[in-house]
Amino acid sequence: MTHSIQATLTERLTLSRPTERDLPELHALHADPEVWKHLPSARHTELADTRELVDRYLAGWEVNGVDVWVARDTATGALVGMGGPSLRGGRAWNIYYRLAPSAWGRGYAQEIVAAAREAASATGRDLPLVASLLEHNEGSRRAARRAGLELVWRGPDAGNPDPDAVRLLFADRPLSEDTLRLFAS
Template sequence: MTGAAVHFPVATTSDRLLLRAVDEHDLDAVWRLHSDPAANRFIPAGPMTERAQAQERLAAWTDHWAVRGFGYWAVEELTNPGVVIGFGGVRSSRWLDRETVNLYYRLAPAGWGRGLATEIAVAGTEAWRATLADRPLIAHTMPDNVASQRTATAAGLARRPDLDAHDPNDPPGTGLHLVFALGW
């Protein structure tokens, strides 16, 4: 799929958020969020430990936008423009050997408990419906990450125990990911 074939919103707003395509200026925010132990409590690999990891992740995200015409957004509150508080949206992925679209939402702890992750997830789901619904949308989470599970459900995804699996990118010994999906 090329960028020209997808008319995914490069920037959009929700009630309280600006969601815009990630760019090279987001490196500090990627590093801050993904190296924060609290924000990565439920990530099997844990927080990033080297800034080069943030550079690699951001490069992958910006390359995805360049090649596919869609991807993860940087998230800013409309009341505090220019300050990235998280990342979210959708990106191509594979799950159980099937091409899928992954729904992602991650916020700094200061953004927790206010429904912002749900706004991100709903915006991502709406963009998927409008542009990418030819592939299933999935969100996968660890069993103890109840807040993430509620967010996936609030965005309209259905719990799919039949799709639960180990993520091959996780460290050895990591448990099953719980999967929520639409269009599978």
């Protein structure tokens, strides 16, 4: 993996800080019903929803020097998705990955998680890496396990309009009660 101020390169991906130019494609990704089949209520219906998300990630970049990247196929420049480490409450790195359906099952999440692990470590903050996902999202669950993360918590998904939804937390180490509450509430 190579890093520069502008981008991180994995075997097949160029991971870069989001820009205004990325917004239309990122909105299309986040508005795609297939991407949100596990949580339809989170689907972006307005460009403002995506802008708010990107602004949150850009704020993380400003404060922490790293946050979620735009992931593009290095060979073609095509959008693969978004992903990376986002600091949560100063207690843990939330490892995020949201991929376009055309990129599912191709190992891209593993490249993003490996880069996120390296980027989080490079900050000098020895904090847990956590993947928070819905139990019925088999693809995300497989990706978390393949990344070497272990299931550390299972419980209700607070705030989900589906009262039967179950949230899973995978992590690279046991989590403190405070960190569990941060992710589980």
